[in-house]
Amino acid sequence: xxxxxxxxxxxxxxxxxxxxxxxxxxxxxxxxxxxxxxxxxxxxxxxxxxxxxxxxxxxxxxxxxxxxxxxxxxxxxxxxxxxxxxxxxxxxxxxxxxxxxxxxxxxxxxxxxxxxxxxxxxxxxxxxxxxxxxxxxxxxxxxxxxxxxxxxxxxxxxxxxxxxxxxxxxxxxxxxxxxxxxxxxxxxxxxxxxxxxxxxxxxxxxxxxxxxxxxxxxxxxxxxxxxxxxxxxxxxxxxxxxxxxxxxxxxxxxxxxxxxxxxxxxxxxxxxxxxxxxxxxxxxxxxxxxxxxxxxxxxxxxxxxxxxxxxxxxxxxxxxxxxxxxxxxxxxxxxxxxxxxxxxxxxxxxxxxxxxxxxxxxxxxxx
Ligand SMILES: Cc1cc2nc3c(=O)[nH]c(=O)nc-3n(C[C@H](O)[C@H](O)[C@H](O)COP(=O)(O)OP(=O)(O)OC[C@H]3O[C@@H](n4cnc5c(N)ncnc54)[C@H](O)[C@@H]3O)c2cc1C
Numbered sequence: 001x002x003x004x005x006x007x008x009x010x011x012x013x014x015x016x017x018x019x020x021x022x023x024x025x026x027x028x029x030x031x032x033x034x035x036x037x038x039x040x041x042x043x044x045x046x047x048x049x050x051x052x053x054x055x056x057x058x059x060x061x062x063x064x065x066x067x068x069x070x071x072x073x074x075x076x077x078x079x080x081x082x083x084x085x086x087x088x089x090x091x092x093x094x095x096x097x098x099x100x101x102x103x104x105x106x107x108x109x110x111x112x113x114x115x116x117x118x119x120x121x122x123x124x125x126x127x128x129x130x131x132x133x134x135x136x137x138x139x140x141x142x143x144x145x146x147x148x149x150x151x152x153x154x155x156x157x158x159x160x161x162x163x164x165x166x167x168x169x170x171x172x173x174x175x176x177x178x179x180x181x182x183x184x185x186x187x188x189x190x191x192x193x194x195x196x197x198x199x200x201x202x203x204x205x206x207x208x209x210x211x212x213x214x215x216x217x218x219x220x221x222x223x224x225x226x227x228x229x230x231x232x233x234x235x236x237x238x239x240x241x242x243x244x245x246x247x248x249x250x251x252x253x254x255x256x257x258x259x260x261x262x263x264x265x266x267x268x269x270x271x272x273x274x275x276x277x278x279x280x281x282x283x284x285x286x287x288x289x290x291x292x293x294x295x296x297x298x299x300x301x302x303x304x305x306x307x308x309x310x311x312x313x314x315x316x317x318x319x320x321x322x323x324x325x326x327x328x329x330x331x332x333x334x335x336x337x338x339x340x341x342x343x344x345x346x347x348x349x350x351x352x353x354x355x356x357x358x359x360x361x362x363x364x365x366x367x
Pocket of ligand 1: 338347349
């Protein structure tokens with residue numbers, strides 16, 4: 001095992017939206033940063049896939065977040081700055097409703113997500129642009145933080161790569177990782193105070209218990225049937241479905257959130273995909289039972305997103321940091337994922353707000 005050493009003023013853990021946005025803001029203020037990311041890709045919960053089937057290889061499908069909203073200033077400003085187009089969630093036509101007995105009705109003139117916006121090219125585009133704007137090698141993927149030691153005003157982080165163990169020295173370390181995951185997967189020396197660990201563990205990771213399935217078709221045929229692509233089902237396996245077609249309509253797509261709990265036998269991928277295809281056929285007709293491609297992302301099984309506790313998804317909590325967690329900055333330790341934002345916490349907008357407030361705090365302390 002080789003031990004290499006690297007140093008930076010600020011070590012940012014996690015190259016999701018909050019980590020990358022924080023890195024760009026600190027770099028713009030002349031602060032030297034290093035971002036480390038455990039996965040072999042950046043983006044975290046923002047994750048778009050591309051289908052190689054049926055010539056749809058320029059269409060990206062979001063397996064994490066799909067929507068932003070017009071009233072969110074930070075994400076709309078960032079999209080404008082990056083010249084990234086948004087388009088309205090398709091919501092013209094009727095919603096399909098399936099009751100507990102499997103009775104299907106297609107006469108509800110109602111849309112659950114009307115007015116929300118989708119990103120042309122998928123959410124991954126935002127991540128790619130942020131990454132490209134940073135100096136070369138400032139984001140290291142497949143670099144997993146294992147433990148953190150603090151000595152006086154210096155921090156030493158042990159990071160595992162595919163081949164090596166690397167020690168990163170910095171003055172500050174920022175966890176752009178869900179708080180609960182930080183508390184359960186990273187070891188600290190000296191240990192974090194017990195009340196801080198408890199507070200971090202009590203913050204649920206937004207959407208971490210969810211599963212999302214996307215079915216791709218040659219075209220959005222449901223639109224010609226007078227349907228919006230929205231569906232609500234009391235039978236499942238998908239409980240809430242929406243149109244996920246790309247803006248240029250080079251193909252059609254429907255996505256659905258899985259209604260069965262994480263780790264249940266009904267969520268086993270082959271069972272789930274089989275039943276979801278049958279369900280799509282019941283809801284949208286026989287054409288829907290023949291997708292050209294299908295993707296399933298089970299976020300509850302992602303070790304760099306979800307903890308055991310996150311398997312139970314609940315209502316949107318009030319997010320933000322308690323004072324005991326905030327006080328950790330006196331040791332050079334900061335927390336800055338979307339869950340730390342009391343404004344729009346959980347959402348993309350919250351990840352940007354967390355980045356903005358952490359950047360302001362670090363810059364003010366550096367002056
Ligand atoms: C299915 C789903 C649907 C969603 N829908 C929406 C929506 O429509 N609109 C919306 O606004 N929001 C939505 N969200 C929430 C949105 O995705 C998040 O708010 C946002 O992506 C959070 O970004 P983040 O950077 O704070 O955290 P994350 O994206 O979780 O980033 C954390 C990063 O830390 C990395 N990491 C973890 N552990 C380590 C380690 N030990 N060492 C190094 N790196 C590590 C992870 O790999 C990850 O890249 C959805 C989320 C999901 C899962």
